[in-house]
Amino acid sequence: MDSLLIKNLRASVAGQEILRGLSLQVPKGEVHAIMGPNGSGKSTLSKVVCGHPDYEVHSGEIFLDGEPILELEPDQRARLGLFLAFQYPCEIAGVSNANFLRAALQARLPKGEEIDAVAYYKRLYEKMDMLEMDRKFTARSVNDGFSGGEKKRNEILQLAMLDPKYAILDETDSGLDIDALRIVADGVNRLRGPNIGILLITHYQRLLNYIVPDVVHVMVKGRIVRSGGKELALDLEEKGYDWILKECAEEISA
Amino acid sequence: MSDKPDLNLDVDFGNFNVPEHHAFDAGYGITEDTVRYICDVKNDPEWIRDFRLRALKTFQEKPLPTHWATEDLNNIEFEKIRYYLANSQEPKRTWEEVPDDVKRTFERLGIPEKERKFLAGVEAQFDSEAAYSNVKEELAKEGVIFVGSTEGLQKHPEVFRKWFGKVIPTGDNKFSALNSAVFSGGSFIYIPPGVKVKHPLQAYFRINAENFGQFERTLIIADEGAEVMYMEGCTAPRFGTVTLHSAVVELVACKGAKIQYITVQNWSPNVFNLVTKRALALEEAEVKWIDCNIGSRLTMKYPGVVLKGRKARGEVISIALANNGQHQDTGAKMVHAADETTSNIISKSISIGNGRASYRGLVHIPRHLKGCKNNTECDALLISPESRTDTYPAIVVRGQGNSVQHEASVSKVSAEQIFYMQQRGLSEAQAMSLSVNGFVNDLVSQFPLEYSIELKRLIDLEMEGSVG
Known part of the structure; x- marks a missing residue:
């Protein structure tokens, strides 16, 4: 089965262990959500999977459709089909959105092959229309002077354009008002399908009303401690995280 | 990234040379004999002989400017450099006549191709002399002169002598004096009144020989209401020893004239590039320097404009990229000498690895002037933790009713962005x-x-x- 498979992953940043033997499988075609209290290591997980140089992996394995990726550079992982929608997207002054996306797509082509500019813009405009983005947006510098909502929408546009096999959405709902959340969620829902596995990282259940997950995982102190259906998210919303912390106290401290 | 590789640049671009066989070689080191040899070979008129010999004295007397500039200048061994290497003093007018190895060099650098595509005239200098020089016929008919400095002083002495050495005096600095003593090559351009040259004129300066110094001398005069765009490119092969490039470029923009001077240099990392560039802008004239400095071991270059006529306008736009082991010491000078003159300086530098970029700017507006404006912006980008940037602005503005703006910024490429x-x-x-x-x-x-x-x-x- 094609999947993004994480096995027994241990990783630290600045000498502190954050992921403590985490295992998770996101099969292609499914949407999984990871929820967890602040500090449980959710964002660290997304960075480690994508190869951020600040994080050190001590043990464990990550496979993308069976291929081990831990030894690969971040860009190699990206070109294999891994995408991260950042919680805090970076600004790149002087580089237009259109040129940035074009460069990213160009990087996926074999040497000597050129992107068809006409087809590229046609597709770009389609995706922008889907996300209700103004055409002027193509000429603006990447995330430069964007509002929080515009940045998040831009992440989803990039996701739509780069067409990854697996996408991790890190707190995509944070900083979005209800209209922007609806547009972003509609965009993600339209991208859902048999050819993509999606991992939503979120602190709140709110996003999951709009993007309904197939599986919900609860992450506490660097591990997945519970997995279940979408109703698990509703339980957490209703009861908070405390009951789960109590229930797994032994597991967590191990 | 999306640009098509139609300019035939590759990683080794410029890093090649052809075997040396020079008919004329002034030998190593610089003495009066060296200068006399150059005069004889070039058949210089008497006034140029005197000019060169006086310049040599000035060069010998002036100390290196290490009280403000880098100590690295001390590593130039003037006695180990060859000051004149050439095969002929007559540039060819067609590429067919250019010797094969030289022609192949410029073909590899893409010059003949560019000439066909978009240039109005080309001069291609190989070591000390131009191997090729040609200007489109229709321009020549309009009276446009585009020749080498030797041909300029010999065939057009009335215009040449009037301005030569007037914008940049011999004693301006040690390297302008050195150039004045041994100059060879470079361009002499005269655009008659009212003639607007639509396509750019291009010069390409190629160093081929090792232990060599290239000292081209360029003088461009745009007569009243004339317009011209001039571009220069430079490359040299990578040698283990020092190569010296020390040019002097003088521009004269007469009343209402416009000159744009564009440099894209890509020197190998053993080149000391110490160049003096200055323009004189008369009434309502406009001079714009666009200066892109990539490569070299040390570049010191501060293009300037002396704003001599009312409402004259000067602009310097510069981009410097200092990679590992390189020092780009660049900037601009704006000397306001008339009312209502304006100047604009925009400088951007990038330091990579342990590369160092320095900005030096001089803006001078004296007390008696009115309505002068200067705007200076300098921005530095640091790529690595050990990269370095310095800014040395010197702005002297006196009097009422003149305005100056200065903005500087330093930014870093963050690991998060990458x-x-x-x-x-x-x-x-x-x-x-x-x-x-x-x-x-x-x-x-x-x-x-x-x-x-x-x-x-x-x-x-x-x-x-x-x-x-």
Whole structure:
């Protein structure tokens, strides 16, 4: 089965262990959500999977459709089909959105092959229309002077354009008002399908009303401690995280 | 990144040479005999002989400016440099006549191709002398002169002598004196009144020989209401020993004239590039220097404009890229000498690895003038933790009713930004290159298209080489 498979992953940043033997499988075609209290290591997980140089992996394995990726550079992982929608997207002054996306797509082509500019813009405009983005947006510098909502929408546009096999959405709902959340969620829902596995990282259940997950995982102190259906998210919303912390106290401290 | 590689630049671009066989060689070191040898070979008129010999004295007397400039200048061994190497003093008018090895060199650098595509005239200098020089016939008919400095002083003495050495006096600095003593090659351009040259004129300065100094001398005069755009490119092979490039460039923009001077240099890292460039702008004239400094071991260059006539306008736009082991010490000078003159300086520098970029600016507006304006912006981008940038602005503004603006900024390419771009599939080098191109984008968009593409590709190559 094609999947993004994480096995027994241990990783630290600045000498502190954050992921403590985490295992998770996101099969292609499914949407999984990871929820967890602040500090449980959710964002660290997304960075480690994508190869951020600040994080050190001590043990464990990550496979993308069976291929081990831990030894690969971040860009190699990206070109294999891994995408991260950042919680805090970076600004790149002087580089237009259109040129940035074009460069990213160009990087996926074999040497000597050129992107068809006409087809590229046609597709770009389609995706922008889907996300209700103004055409002027193509000429603006990447995330430069964007509002929080515009940045998040831009992440989803990039996701739509780069067409990854697996996408991790890190707190995509944070900083979005209800209209922007609806547009972003509609965009993600339209991208859902048999050819993509999606991992939503979120602190709140709110996003999951709009993007309904197939599986919900609860992450506490660097591990997945519970997995279940979408109703698990509703339980957490209703009861908070405390009951789960109590229930797994032994597991967590191990 | 999306640019098509139609300019035939590759990683080794410029790093090649052909075997030496010079008919004329002034030997190593510089003495009166060296200067006399050059005079004899070039058949210089008496006044140029005197000019050169006086300049040699000035050069010998002047100390290196290490009280403000880098001590690295002490590493130039003047006695180990050859000051004149040539095969002929007569440039050819067609590429067919140019010797094969020299022609192949310029073909590899893409010069004949560019000439066919978009240039109005070309001069291609190989070591000390131009191997090729040609200007489109229709321009020649309008009275446009585009020749080498030797031909200029011999055949057009009335215009040449009037301005030669007047914008930059011999004793301006040690290296302008050195150039004045041994100059050879460079361009002499005269645009008659009212003639607007539509396509650019291009000079290409190629160093082929080892232990060599290239001392071209350029004088461009745009007569009243004339307009011209001049572009220069430079490369040299990479040698283990020092190569010296020390040019003097003088521009004269008469009343209402416009001169744009564009440099895209890509020196190998053993070149000391110590160049003096200055323009004189008369009433309502406009001079714009666009200066892109990539490569070299040390570049010291501060293009200037003396704003001598009312409402004259001067502009310097410069981009410097200091890679590992390189020092780009660049900037601009704006000397306001008439009312209502305006000047604009925009400088952007990028330091990579342990590269160092320094900005030196001089803006001078004396007390008695009215309605003068200067705007200076200098921005530095640091790529690595050990990269270095310094800014030395000297702004002297006296009197009422003159205005000056100065803005400076230093920014860094953050690891987060690089990770973000890598996550989208760009390699580390591509990501850095994109950041750097973004940083200079607002300036590059003002360049003629061919040069903005060339500059982008040069930046890509520098970044590729800088990432391990």
